[in-house]
Amino acid sequence: MLTRTNQKNGEELSILGFGCMRFPMKGSGIDEPRSIAMIRNSIEKGVNYFDTAYFYHNGKSESLLGAALEGGYRERVKIATKLPPFMVTKLEGAKKILETQLTKLRTNYIDYYLLHMLSDKPTFDRMESIGVIEWMEQLKKEGTIRNIGFSFHGSKSDFEELIRAYPWDFCQIQYNYLDENNQATKSGLELAHSLGIPVVIMEPLRGGRLVNQLPDEVLKEFRKCDKSKTPAEWALRWIWNHPGVNVVLSGMGNEAQIEENVRIAGDAEPDSLTEAELGMFDRVKAILLEKTKIPCTACGYCMPCPFGVNIPGCFSAYNDKYLLNDRRNRFKYFQTLGVLSKQPAFASLCTECGKCESHCPQNIQIRKELKTVKKEMEGIIFRPVVKIARKLMKIT
Numbered sequence: 001m002l003t004r005t006n007q008k009n010g011e012e013l014s015i016l017g018f019g020c021m022r023f024p025m026k027g028s029g030i031d032e033p034r035s036i037a038m039i040r041n042s043i044e045k046g047v048n049y050f051d052t053a054y055f056y057h058n059g060k061s062e063s064l065l066g067a068a069l070e071g072g073y074r075e076r077v078k079i080a081t082k083l084p085p086f087m088v089t090k091l092e093g094a095k096k097i098l099e100t101q102l103t104k105l106r107t108n109y110i111d112y113y114l115l116h117m118l119s120d121k122p123t124f125d126r127m128e129s130i131g132v133i134e135w136m137e138q139l140k141k142e143g144t145i146r147n148i149g150f151s152f153h154g155s156k157s158d159f160e161e162l163i164r165a166y167p168w169d170f171c172q173i174q175y176n177y178l179d180e181n182n183q184a185t186k187s188g189l190e191l192a193h194s195l196g197i198p199v200v201i202m203e204p205l206r207g208g209r210l211v212n213q214l215p216d217e218v219l220k221e222f223r224k225c226d227k228s229k230t231p232a233e234w235a236l237r238w239i240w241n242h243p244g245v246n247v248v249l250s251g252m253g254n255e256a257q258i259e260e261n262v263r264i265a266g267d268a269e270p271d272s273l274t275e276a277e278l279g280m281f282d283r284v285k286a287i288l289l290e291k292t293k294i295p296c297t298a299c300g301y302c303m304p305c306p307f308g309v310n311i312p313g314c315f316s317a318y319n320d321k322y323l324l325n326d327r328r329n330r331f332k333y334f335q336t337l338g339v340l341s342k343q344p345a346f347a348s349l350c351t352e353c354g355k356c357e358s359h360c361p362q363n364i365q366i367r368k369e370l371k372t373v374k375k376e377m378e379g380i381i382f383r384p385v386v387k388i389a390r391k392l393m394k395i396t
């Protein structure tokens with residue numbers, strides 16, 4: 001297992017991290033003995049970074065990880081878990097959540113603590129205003145939290161603002177060869193790296209869709225380049241090829257995935273892909289782009305929208321619906337466009353002012369396309385449902 005050094009604190013982190021949101025199931029619950037065995041086996045093979053969250057597996061992921069790390073395993077690994085800002089309206093609430101997390105994880109410290117889905121500056125400001133940031137800093141001084149970070153699913157401009165807003169110890173972004181120009185983007189990754197901030201990658205396989213739902217033309221390109229490599233291997237190698245990446249999380253749901261990922265992580269050095277392999281990825285990306293409904297490259301030239309629409313984010317979620325046959329496309333749309341954040345960015349916020357269109361190098365009729373996105377992704381029950389959800393979560 002290769003490691004890369006955390007440039008902030010000198011820790012050697014395995015380049016493969018275990019994402020604890022896809023444990024094998026038995027009936028309606030986690031298959032506990034099997035999941036525990038998988039976690040311990042991965043530790044024996046060199047994995048030392050485990051990423052969970054307060055509500056993964058309906059709140060059971062942290063408990064399972066805590067149980068798996070009993071018997072001397074805890075000291076061998078780093079635990080990352082997350083505080084969900086959308087569930088926190090008062091500091092007391094945050095304190096209770098952390099207390100529960102420590103109990104579930106059977107530990108008295110969290111190595112890497114993240115604000116979960118912190119995707120815009122106003123949410124950070126809200127956390128700061130109710131004292132959460134100061135409290136986390138105090139916990140860091142006391143050793144209860146070792147590193148403070150955030151996980152991100154917003155737009156490139158929001159990422160740039162957030163990464164500069166605070167001296168983060170690390171950050172976690174969605175990144176893969178399909179998302180090179182989406183969400184934080186490649187330039188966001190490089191910005192974090194240039195600021196000396198370690199980057200953890202999530203969704204390297206887009207929840208498995210870069211493995212199971214690729215068009216035949218893409219599979220042919222992969223095979224032509226090297227028959228022995230699977231789509232998962234290509235996707236992971238592409239990410240590890242970036243020197244700015246510290247850890248890649250994989251939600252490993254069975255033993256075979258651990259075997260395969262550990263094998264790849266044994267020699268995936270930065271800058272190790274050949275010119276021919278990088279050329280193959282260019283062709284793969286071109287094929288996927290050609291299949292997209294709206295030819296948005298997520299360049300961001302049309303942004304910011306004065307009414308808060310995340311234009312590339314809306315188009316990306318809509319394109320995925322067709323490109324990857326993703327059944328969770330609506331959920332993703334709600335999640336990435338901030339259903340629970342202070343500043344939602346949905347297509348329906350477009351007032352058709354037209355300010356954006358002249359900036360688009362792809363000549364996309366943004367207003368017309370946003371109407372399509374609104375119709376297909378939001379539907380008629382969207383607004384009332386969002387209103388109720390936000391009211392319940394006390395988000396104004």
Ligand code: SF4
Pocket residue numbers: 304305306307308309311349350351352353354355356357366367370
């Ligand atoms: S046309 Fe719509 S998306 Fe474009 S800037 Fe105006 S409100 Fe924003």
Ligand code: SF4
Pocket residue numbers: 295296297298299300301302303311312359360361362363364366
């Ligand atoms: S300018 Fe055009 S291509 Fe670029 S992000 Fe906006 S809509 Fe997409």
